[in-house]
Amino acid sequence: xxxxxLLAPFSVLLGLIAVGAFLWTLRADQYEDIxxxxxxxxxxxxxxEGPDDQG
Amino acid sequence: MAVTFDxxxxxxxxxxxxKRDDGRASLDLLVTGARCAGCISKIEREVSRLPGVExxxxxxxxxxxxxxxxxxxxxxxxxxxxxxxxxxxxxxFDPGAALVQRDREGxxxxxxxxxxxxxxxxxxxxxxxxxxxxxxxxLGPATRTMMMWMSAAVGAPxxxxxGMPFFQSAWRSLRSGRANMDVPISVGVILTLAISFSExxxxxxxxxxxxxxxxxxxxxxxxxxxxxxxxxxRSAAGDxxxxxxxxxxxxxxxxxxxxxPLGDVRPGDILRVxxxxxxxVDATLEEGEALIDNSLLTGESAPERVGPGQLCRAxxxxxxxLLTLRASARSEDxxxxxxxxxxxxxxxxxxxxxxxxxxxxxxxxPVVHAAALATFAGGWALGLDPREALxxxxxxxxxxxxxxxxxxxxxxxxxxxxxxFRRGVLVKSGAALERLAEIxxxxxxxxxxxxxxxxxxxxxxxxxxxxxxxxxRASSHPMARAIARxxxxxxxxxxxxxxxxxxxxxxxxxxxxxxxxxxxxGVPTLRSGETELWFGFEDSEKTRLQFSDVVRPDAAAAVxxxxxxxxxxxxxxxxxxxxxxxVAETVxxxxxxxxxxxxxxxxxxxxxxxxxxxxLMVGDGLNDAAALARAHAAIAPGSALEASQNAADLVLTNxxxxxxxxxxxxxxxxxxxxxxxxxxxxxxxxxAAPAAMLGFVNPFVAALAMSGSSLxxxxxxxxxxxxx
Numbered sequence: 001x002x003x004x005x006l007l008a009p010f011s012v013l014l015g016l017i018a019v020g021a022f023l024w025t026l027r028a029d030q031y032e033d034i035x036x037x038x039x040x041x042x043x044x045x046x047x048x049e050g051p052d053d054q055g
Numbered sequence: 056m057a058v059t060f061d062x063x064x065x066x067x068x069x070x071x072x073x074k075r076d077d078g079r080a081s082l083d084l085l086v087t088g089a090r091c092a093g094c095i096s097k098i099e100r101e102v103s104r105l106p107g108v109e110x111x112x113x114x115x116x117x118x119x120x121x122x123x124x125x126x127x128x129x130x131x132x133x134x135x136x137x138x139x140x141x142x143x144x145x146x147x148f149d150p151g152a153a154l155v156q157r158d159r160e161g162x163x164x165x166x167x168x169x170x171x172x173x174x175x176x177x178x179x180x181x182x183x184x185x186x187x188x189x190x191x192x193x194l195g196p197a198t199r200t201m202m203m204w205m206s207a208a209v210g211a212p213x214x215x216x217x218g219m220p221f222f223q224s225a226w227r228s229l230r231s232g233r234a235n236m237d238v239p240i241s242v243g244v245i246l247t248l249a250i251s252f253s254e255x256x257x258x259x260x261x262x263x264x265x266x267x268x269x270x271x272x273x274x275x276x277x278x279x280x281x282x283x284x285x286x287x288x289r290s291a292a293g294d295x296x297x298x299x300x301x302x303x304x305x306x307x308x309x310x311x312x313x314x315x316p317l318g319d320v321r322p323g324d325i326l327r328v329x330x331x332x333x334x335x336v337d338a339t340l341e342e343g344e345a346l347i348d349n350s351l352l353t354g355e356s357a358p359e360r361v362g363p364g365q366l367c368r369a370x371x372x373x374x375x376x377l378l379t380l381r382a383s384a385r386s387e388d389x390x391x392x393x394x395x396x397x398x399x400x401x402x403x404x405x406x407x408x409x410x411x412x413x414x415x416x417x418x419x420x421p422v423v424h425a426a427a428l429a430t431f432a433g434g435w436a437l438g439l440d441p442r443e444a445l446x447x448x449x450x451x452x453x454x455x456x457x458x459x460x461x462x463x464x465x466x467x468x469x470x471x472x473x474x475x476f477r478r479g480v481l482v483k484s485g486a487a488l489e490r491l492a493e494i495x496x497x498x499x500x501x502x503x504x505x506x507x508x509x510x511x512x513x514x515x516x517x518x519x520x521x522x523x524x525x526x527x528r529a530s531s532h533p534m535a536r537a538i539a540r541x542x543x544x545x546x547x548x549x550x551x552x553x554x555x556x557x558x559x560x561x562x563x564x565x566x567x568x569x570x571x572x573x574x575x576x577g578v579p580t581l582r583s584g585e586t587e588l589w590f591g592f593e594d595s596e597k598t599r600l601q602f603s604d605v606v607r608p609d610a611a612a613a614v615x616x617x618x619x620x621x622x623x624x625x626x627x628x629x630x631x632x633x634x635x636x637x638v639a640e641t642v643x644x645x646x647x648x649x650x651x652x653x654x655x656x657x658x659x660x661x662x663x664x665x666x667x668x669x670x671l672m673v674g675d676g677l678n679d680a681a682a683l684a685r686a687h688a689a690i691a692p693g694s695a696l697e698a699s700q701n702a703a704d705l706v707l708t709n710x711x712x713x714x715x716x717x718x719x720x721x722x723x724x725x726x727x728x729x730x731x732x733x734x735x736x737x738x739x740x741x742x743a744a745p746a747a748m749l750g751f752v753n754p755f756v757a758a759l760a761m762s763g764s765s766l767x768x769x770x771x772x773x774x775x776x777x778x779x
Contacts, residue, residue, distance in 0.1 A: 011177070023169060041092075
């Protein structure tokens with residue numbers, strides 16, 4: 001039963017970390033351009049410079 | 056005065072550059088047409104390659120392209136023409152309008168929402184064992200009290216923090232002597248926290264820390280949705296306004312042209328206004344003769360002829376060549392500003408509208424608080440322990456939580472406005488949708504609303520159009536542009552010279568030709584209308600080309616659809632009787648008024664309102680702005696002037712009139728869903744409140760009932776999306 005005194009604060013700590021992570025994404029403007037972020041993963045950034053690995 | 060078309064006529068856009076101390080500069084552009092990943096990479100790659108450009112980043116959601124420049128003296132026109140070649144028309148932002156206002160309220164709501172979400176989840180962790188104890192699972196009183204303390208340690212600080220937006224709003228409303236929706240919420244949360252603490256200290260059974268935080272979490276979702284709706288409409292409306300660049304071109308003592316902010320123009324300044332541009336402030340014509348288009352100011356479709364020394368009003372469009380004007384008023388003293396004051400007066404009368412949720416709250420608050428008080432007093436009188444009676448009273452407040460009021464209406468409105476946004480209608484606020492759902496009469500302006508608002512060729516043979524087209528393509532006059540549109544792409548005449556107020560002259564296939572007014576082309580005629588152009592080669596027969604403002608293709612269908620929905624319609628126009636009658640007959644409207652002044656329009660709206668009609672005004676001109684603000688609801692097309700868009704509740708971003716009908720349908724459907732949600736909430740409270748009074752509600756039942764009712768109203772709101 002004593003384990004609860006360790007686990008309960010630990011789970012609250014995990015929750016706090018999640019809130020902190022969310023606030024960080026907010027401050028880093030990650031929600032400013034949601035559609036753009038979804039589209040950008042489709043852009044190949046290997047064009048123009050250097051030999052492309054086209055195998 | 057003759058003007059040749061060359062690079063010098065390109066507007067000076069350096070006023071849009073934001074210079075930094077280290078010599079670098081940045082520029083914001085509004086790019087239209089970017090839709091996909093390919094567009095992003097193409098635009099960013101091509102713009103970055105331009106000399107002097109450091110970086111370019113496109114925001115796909117808002118269509119804004121931010122460009123970093125290494126050189127503060129670079130001409131933005133190079134970037135704009137590069138984008139134009141790629142097929143994405145771009146417009147620079149006004150530095151003032153583009154100044155991003157830090158969305159402080161939104162940040163605060165998000166922070167409160169995150170804290171409430173954290174609190175709800177973690178307080179729940181300690182609540183589950185307590186709930187298990189309620190169902191005869193093994194849980195000693197000592198363990199239960201410990202769990203309640205842990206729940207309090209997490210839940211109470213979170214509830215106090217997340218509840219702040221509600222507490223502050225409730226306090227403000229109480230101080231002004233009224234009770235809004237936040238008063239019962241605040242009273243409920245504070246009482247719940249107080250009773251939960253006393254129960255925890257007295258080793259009781261009923262601690263509602265998790266319920267208090269989850270209640271705030273659900274309500275904050277509703278509050279945040281409402282905020283997002285307003286913020287998004289504000290920024291999109293800002294984009295539309297930025298398209299009407301508020302800069303003026305001033306000629307200084309040495310003859311150089313400079314682009315300066317509108318607010319810096321002083322009386323006596325010499326202004327240059329290019330063909331097709333708006334006159335920035337009230338000004339008198341210095342030299343020559345001009346044809347100016349007053350359609351946005353008076354609704355008149357035929358251009359007005361102005362001589363030297365005569366007044367040209369701010370907002371009118373120059374349809375002749377390059378004009379030189381002397382400013383006679385400052386921006387805030389101009390005609391535009393006078394109309395803006397009329398609009399402000401109208402907007403104030405509209406702010407007295409009471410929103411649906413607030414009307415429901417006016418009923419709900421006294422009933423619920425009376426029920427809670429009766430529970431406490433009645434329970435005590437009937438022999439209950441005062442502590443038990445108080446717990447039951449708080450349980451009544453918790454289970455009758457106003458989630459349906461706080462969450463359901465914003466959810467319905469955000470779904471409805473997202474649907475309209477996809478169809479090209481911008482909703483400026485949730486209240487606008489509620490008012491739009493109530494309308495039973497529509498007043499249309501004519502020019503620019505029922506009609507295209509620009510001249511189109513009527514009845515000209517194709518071979519004449521093809522002959523005149525090379526000359527027409529070289530001019531920016533609206534009528535010449537109509538010819539160019541009708542002819543499509545093709546060659547441009549050589550050695551083109553534009554004569555202000557008269558026409559254009561040039562060489563087509565080695566022959567001199569002229570396009571313009573009768574006298575200029577060489578036709579001896581006494582009567583020369585403003586809605587016609589003449590064309591002819593130097594030594595051959597001359598032909599007349601007639602123009603008229605054409606009715607929008609879907610105008611008749613939109614009027615028909617309104618009739619089918621039981622909405623009556625009429626036209627109120629500032630234009631001549633003949634022009635209005637023709638349009639009224641074409642679209643199938645029996646009621647119309649012509650030659651109306653702006654004040655008459657707004658009085659006519661007041662008369663209709665006094666007669667009990669709920670009027671929707673659809674207008675674009677400055678002459679409509681006051682009427683737009685007086686009407687119960689108002690819609691302006693995207694081509695409308697700034698003042699009209701500010702006065703309107705909804706802005707059409709594409710050029711289809713059917714969107715008006717669509718907006719009414721969606722608003723009505725949203726209203727039905729909202730009323731259904733209220734009905735559901737009333738039904739739920741009819742069951743839950745007596746149960747709480749009789750003491751059947753424990754913390755587990757309260758949590759279940761609350762989230763269950765919120766889920767039902769949110770799912771009901773989503774039905775608006777499919778239009779049922």
